[in-house]
Structure formats: C-alpha cells, structure tokens
Amino acid sequence: MPADRRLLSPTVVLGGLSALTLLSIALFMTLGARGKWDFILAFRGTKIAAMVLVGYAVAVSTVLFQTITNNRILTPSVMGFDHLYRMIQTVLVFQFGSGLVASLDPRLRFGVEVASMVVFSGLLYWWLFNGAGRGDNRRSLHLLLLVGIVFGVLFRSVTNFLQRIIDPNAFLTVQDRLFANFNRVDVELLTVSALVVLAVSLAGWRWRRTFDVLALGRDAAVNLGVEHRRAVMAVLVMVSILVSVSTALVGPVTFFGLLVANLAYLVIRSHRHALILPAAVLLAVLTLVAGQLVLERVFGYNAALSIVIEFVGGLAFLFILVRGSAR
Amino acid sequence: MPIATLPLATVGIGLLAVWSLFVGVSDVSLATLFGGTPGGAPDQATQVLLVSRLPRTLALILAGAAMAVSGLLLQMLVRNRFVEPSTAGTAESAIFGMMMVSLLAPEMPVFGRMAVASLCALAGTGLFLAILRQVPLRSPLVVPLVGIMLGGVITAMTEFIAYRQDLIQSVRGWETGDFSAILLGRYELLWLSAALTGVAYLAADRFTVAGMGRDVATNLGIDHRKVMALGLVIVSMTTAAVIATCGMIPFLGLIVPNIVSLVRGDNMRGSLPWVALMGAGLVLACDIAGRLVIHPYEIPIGTMMGVIGSALFLYLLLRRNGHAG
Numbered sequence: 001m002p003a004d005r006r007l008l009s010p011t012v013v014l015g016g017l018s019a020l021t022l023l024s025i026a027l028f029m030t031l032g033a034r035g036k037w038d039f040i041l042a043f044r045g046t047k048i049a050a051m052v053l054v055g056y057a058v059a060v061s062t063v064l065f066q067t068i069t070n071n072r073i074l075t076p077s078v079m080g081f082d083h084l085y086r087m088i089q090t091v092l093v094f095q096f097g098s099g100l101v102a103s104l105d106p107r108l109r110f111g112v113e114v115a116s117m118v119v120f121s122g123l124l125y126w127w128l129f130n131g132a133g134r135g136d137n138r139r140s141l142h143l144l145l146l147v148g149i150v151f152g153v154l155f156r157s158v159t160n161f162l163q164r165i166i167d168p169n170a171f172l173t174v175q176d177r178l179f180a181n182f183n184r185v186d187v188e189l190l191t192v193s194a195l196v197v198l199a200v201s202l203a204g205w206r207w208r209r210t211f212d213v214l215a216l217g218r219d220a221a222v223n224l225g226v227e228h229r230r231a232v233m234a235v236l237v238m239v240s241i242l243v244s245v246s247t248a249l250v251g252p253v254t255f256f257g258l259l260v261a262n263l264a265y266l267v268i269r270s271h272r273h274a275l276i277l278p279a280a281v282l283l284a285v286l287t288l289v290a291g292q293l294v295l296e297r298v299f300g301y302n303a304a305l306s307i308v309i310e311f312v313g314g315l316a317f318l319f320i321l322v323r324g325s326a327r
Numbered sequence: 328m329p330i331a332t333l334p335l336a337t338v339g340i341g342l343l344a345v346w347s348l349f350v351g352v353s354d355v356s357l358a359t360l361f362g363g364t365p366g367g368a369p370d371q372a373t374q375v376l377l378v379s380r381l382p383r384t385l386a387l388i389l390a391g392a393a394m395a396v397s398g399l400l401l402q403m404l405v406r407n408r409f410v411e412p413s414t415a416g417t418a419e420s421a422i423f424g425m426m427m428v429s430l431l432a433p434e435m436p437v438f439g440r441m442a443v444a445s446l447c448a449l450a451g452t453g454l455f456l457a458i459l460r461q462v463p464l465r466s467p468l469v470v471p472l473v474g475i476m477l478g479g480v481i482t483a484m485t486e487f488i489a490y491r492q493d494l495i496q497s498v499r500g501w502e503t504g505d506f507s508a509i510l511l512g513r514y515e516l517l518w519l520s521a522a523l524t525g526v527a528y529l530a531a532d533r534f535t536v537a538g539m540g541r542d543v544a545t546n547l548g549i550d551h552r553k554v555m556a557l558g559l560v561i562v563s564m565t566t567a568a569v570i571a572t573c574g575m576i577p578f579l580g581l582i583v584p585n586i587v588s589l590v591r592g593d594n595m596r597g598s599l600p601w602v603a604l605m606g607a608g609l610v611l612a613c614d615i616a617g618r619l620v621i622h623p624y625e626i627p628i629g630t631m632m633g634v635i636g637s638a639l640f641l642y643l644l645l646r647r648n649g650h651a652g
Contacts, residue, residue, distance in 0.1 A: 142472060143468055145468075146409070146468050146471060146472055146644060149472070149475055150640050150641050151641070153633060153637045154633070154634065154637035154638060157634040157637060158634055161630050161634055164621070164626050164627075164630065165620070254479075307490060308483075311484060314476055317476050318458070318473065318477060321462075321472060321473060321476065322462050322473070
C-alpha cells in the first residue's frame with residue numbers, strides 16, 4: 001500500500017477502538033433487557049467482566065509470545081499452552097483426589113495450578129525454543145509450530161485418557177471447568193484472576209520498552225544490552241499466567257489471539273508495544289462483546305462464540321500461513 | 328533375507344488377533360468354548376465369540392490395515408512424509424459429510440451415508456491439494472500444517488452446525504475411534520476398504536512412479552492425473568468407511584508408513600504388505616491395551632492412538648531435525 005499507509009494515526013485508531021468497545025459494552029448491557037435492573041446489571045456485568053478479562057489476557061499473552069518468538073503466526077494456544085493447562089488441572093485432581101482439590105480454597109488451588117503451569121511450560125518451551133529452534137530459521141519455525149500442535153494433541157489425549165479412568169465424581173469437578181463458556185463464570189475466581197492480571201500488567205508495563213527491543217530479535221536485543229535469556233524467561237512466565245487465567249475462566253480459544261494480534265498490527269502499523277498492546281486488547285474485547293451480542297440478539301443463542309472464533313481464526317491462520325510461505 | 332520375515336510378522340499379528348478374541352468382560356476361553364452345554368443350545372461363550380469378539384477383531388485388522396495403507400498412499404500422492412487422512416482435512420471432511428447426512432437424510436442406508444462421506448472427503452482433500460498448489464513449498468512441514476489447520480476449520484464448521492442441531496454427541500463419536508460397539512452386522516463396510524486396499528496393492532507400482540512427481544511420471548508413460556484421482560478416491564472411500572464404522576483413528580496412517588520406510592525404503596509394492604500388517608498389529612495392540620488398562624471398562628482406541636501416535640510423531644519430527652540441522 002502506497003501513500004495511505006498512515007492514513008490514521010495510532011492515537012486516532014486507539015480512540016476509535018475505545019469508543020467502539022464502550023459502545024458495544026453499553027449495547028450489551030442494555031439491549032433487550034427486561035425485568036429488574038439490579039439483576040440484569042449483575043448478571044450481564046459478570047459476563048462482561050469475564051469477556052474483558054479473557055480478551056485482555058489472550059491479547060496480551062499472544063502479542064508477548066509473538067514478540068519473544070519473533071513470529072506472527074505463533075500463539076500460546078497454537079503451541080499447546082492451554083491444553084497443557086487443562087492437563088495439569090486433570091492431573092492434579094487425578095493425583096490428589098477431587099475431595100482435596102475441591103476443599104481447597106479456589107484461590108489457593110488457582111495458585112497451585114498456575115505455579116505448576118509456569119514451571120512446566122517454562123521448562124518445556126524453553127527447551128523447545130533453545131534446543132529445537134536453532135539452525136535454519138524458516139524450517140525451525142515450521143517445525144516449532146508442528147511440534148506445538150502435536151504437543152497440544154498429546155496433552156489433550158492424556159487429559160481425555162485420565163478423564164476416562166478418573167472416578168466419576170472427580171471427573172465432574174474437572175469437567176465443570178474445561179469448556180469455553182462465558183455464561184457460567186466463577187465470580188470468586190474472576191476476582192482473583194483480575195488481581196493476578198493486574199499484577200502481571202503492572203510488572204509488564206515497566207518492561208514495555210524492553211519488549212520493543214526483544215521484538216528486534218535475539219542478536220539485536222543482546223547488542224542493545226538486554227539480558228535476553230532473563231527477559232524471555234520473564235515473558236514466558238507472564239504468558240503462562242495469562243493463559244492460565246483465560247483458560248481457567250472460560251476454557252481454550254485457540255485462534256482468537258492470533259486474530260486480534262494480527263489485526264492490531266494491521267491497524268496500528270507500528271511496532272511499539274505501548275500502542276500494539278492496548279490495540280490488541282481493545283480489539284479482543286470488542287470482538288468478544290460484539291460477537292456475543294450478535295449471537296445472542298441476532299441469532300438467538302448463547303455459547304457458540306468460541307466455535308465461530310475458531311472458524312474465523314482458523315481461516316485467518318491458513319491465510320497468513322499460505323501468504324507468508326508465498327513471500 | 329527381509330522377505331522371510333514377512334511370514335514371521337504375519338504369525339505375530341495372528342497371535343495378537345487370537346489374544347484379542349479372548350480379552351473382555353464376558354468369559355470366553357477354550358474351556359467355556361469347548362466345554363459344551365447339554366441340550367444343544369448354542370452356548371453363551373460361542374455366541375459372544377461369534378457376534379462380538381470375532382467381528383471386533385476382524386474390524387480392528389481391517390481398519391488398521393486400511394488406515395495405514397491410506398496414509399502411505401496419501402504420502403505418495405502428496406509427496407510428503409507427514410501427511411495422512413487426519414492431517415490433510417480428509418477425515419474431518421468425511422465427518423462433516425456424516426453429520427450432514429444425519430441432519431438431512433437420517434433414514435439413508437449405511438452405504439449411502441458412506442458415499443456422501445466419501446464425496447465430502449474427496450472434496451476436502453481436493454481443497455487441501457488446491458491450497459498446496461498455491462504455496463511454493465519451501466518447507467515440507469508446511470504441508471501438514473496447512474492440512475491440520477484446514478481440518479480445524481472444517482471441524483469448527485461441523486461443530487457449529489452440530490451444536491445448533493444437538494448432534495455434538497454423534498460428532499464426538501466419529502471423532503474418537505472406538506471399537507466397543509462393533510457387532511456382527513455393524514462392521515461389514517470395512518470389507519470394502521479391504522477391497523480398496525487390494526486395488527491399491529495392484530496399482531502400487533503406478534503410485535510409486537506417481538510419487539516421483541508429475542514430470543517423471545509423465546516421462547515414464549503414466550497418466551499422472553488418473554493415478555492421482557484413483558489414489559484420492561481410494562483414500563477418501565477408505566477413510567469414510569472406517570469413520571462410518573468405528574470413528575477416526577488419528578496418526579495411524581502417519582506413523583506406520585514412516586516406521587516401515589525407515590526400515591524398508593520407499594518402493595510401495597514392497598512396503599505395502601508391511602504397512603498393512605503393522606497397521607493391523609498396532610491397532611490390535613492398542614485395542615488390547617485399552618481393554619486391559621482399566622478392565623472391566625475400556626479406553627477407546629482414538630484416545631490410545633492419540634497418546635501413542637502423537638508421542639511417536641514428535642519423536643519422528645525432532646529426530647529428523649537432529650539429522651538435518
């Protein structure tokens with residue numbers, strides 16, 4: 001594209017996105033509302049809060065993951081992160097029994113899950129990016145992707161396997177939390193998640209310039225004085241926490257992050273994380289809220305949003321893959 | 328002589344098959360079979376054997392051999408080692424077809440269902456090939472990636488419709504291979520895939536040549552287009568028959584041909600019997616294991632294969648990288 005590349009400045013784009021997002025939230029809260037307002041506000045408010053939190057977590061984790069892997073078609077979910085989270089949850093119940101797990105304070109349980117997620121994913125992906133990722137760049141990228149997808153299948157199969165042999169009561173405790181659904185969100189977990197996300201964001205915001213440097217690639221980053229290894233590890237930790245939060249709240253949504261991150265780069269046309277991150281978050285929240293609104297009000301049903309996102313995201317992924325390889 | 332090992336392997340698979348007959352909740356053993364019952368009524372053990380165990384074991388052998396051979400065939404045609412019906416959109420498209428039949432013509436007889444599923448599988452695989460033609464293939468790994476993603480998109484479509492029509496459970500059934508519901512009268516479709524496997528064997532040399540690429544094949548006097556079409560039809564119909572009978576068995580067609588080719592090379596006529604045998608053997612072994620691990624319940628083969636298959640696939644991928652880099 002020639003002269004109109006920068007038709008809109010990033011600030012204008014961000015402003016427009018914010019306005020649209022607020023509008024869709026307002027519509028979501030008010031459209032077709034009948035009955036007591038205090039009930040409606042609380043009911044829909046929880047949904048909105050969940051969507052905002054999930055959109056935020058998915059968008060930020062994807063952008064950061066793409067930054068450290070230096071690639072636009074990788075996302076934590078494509079690399080099997082959320083299936084890993086589900087597997088860890090199942091293994092915990094399997095190992096310690098549903099009684100113990102259910103009697104734990106949800107906050108403590110969440111803490112344990114996130115901690116094991118961070119340790120496992122840290123080790124696994126550290127090995128993957130540093131061990132298998134060397135050599136011819138293009139091939140290793142595709143290898144990484146494929147390995148990630150297969151890891152996802154493996155984790156999912158192990159989860160299914162354990163869920164088959166687990167005792168039925170224990171299975172119920174797990175099953176309850178393994179499907180993408182914005183209608184049934186644990187309010188207590190929502191609060192914990194919000195606090196966790198806030199903490200991660202505060203830590204992350206101080207790093208935003210480091211992210212810009214990391215995006216230049218390993219060698220450039222090292223030359224510019226970034227402790228690459230430490231920074232990447234820190235980002236991996238943040239990503240695992242955010243993925244755990246979104247998966248714990250609504251279950252896995254594989255291609256969603258890919259969609260919003262790439263859209264964000266498309267509309268912002270900058271590589272500064274201070275601009276990209278907010279744009280991706282706004283796009284994510286907008287997509288979720290507006291999508292849910294259209295599904296509920298126009299088509300009249302509830303929980304299929306994740307399937308639609310999967311479809312559109314999958315198409316986008318194919319498109320990016322085909323176009324990227326063609327270049 | 329490697330040839331002499333083939334009968335040996337056949338005997339091994341035969342033993343597995345016999346073992347498979349005697350695994351299960353209901354008591355079937357030599358003693359109960361030949362103990363006999365007074366009065367001449369067909370005794371229970373014999374009946375279980377004939378109605379349930381024997382069909383199940385036959386289905387396992389037929390489906391295992393057929394899926395492994397389909398994988399090999401697809402790998403030859405696409406010229407890529409990492410392709411099989413579940414990484415090329417074929418299986419997902421067949422499931423889409425099955426769902427559409429249940430939705431629009433639930434009364435259709437099983438052959439009609441399979442025909443529709445085959446056509447869908449053919450269309451899906453065709454779409455996959457059309458996309459591949461658009462991609463200059465810098466890396467062989469892009470091929471399975473495109474296939475897996477295409478499969479994901481088709482699955483999302485299937486689930487979206489199934490979700491609205493309350494068909495999710497049937498779809499899950501086709502997605503997870505499971506032999507526990509196989510009975511006499513419910514597996515015979517698989518003989519068709521056995522016949523197709525036979526056709527594949529007869530045409531094996533052509534496929535080998537076609538696997539060298541269009542130009543070489545044309546130079547050697549083979550109608551590349553026709554051979555491709557034949558191969559795709561065989562793969563699609565086989566996949567549809569297996570999915571209609573027992574559901575999808577992931578990774579089977581990927582792992583078996585790769586392992587056989589590590590040992591035996593790429594001449595299809597030579598390796599095809601091995602692929603068929605090993606496919607049947609792997610499925611038998613996985614099914615027996617699935618029935619023993621949580622006896623008296625069982626783990627469906629789709630799950631067993633998902634775990635074992637993805638672990639082996641990872642090994643193949645990373646091993647290959649170790650050699651190349």
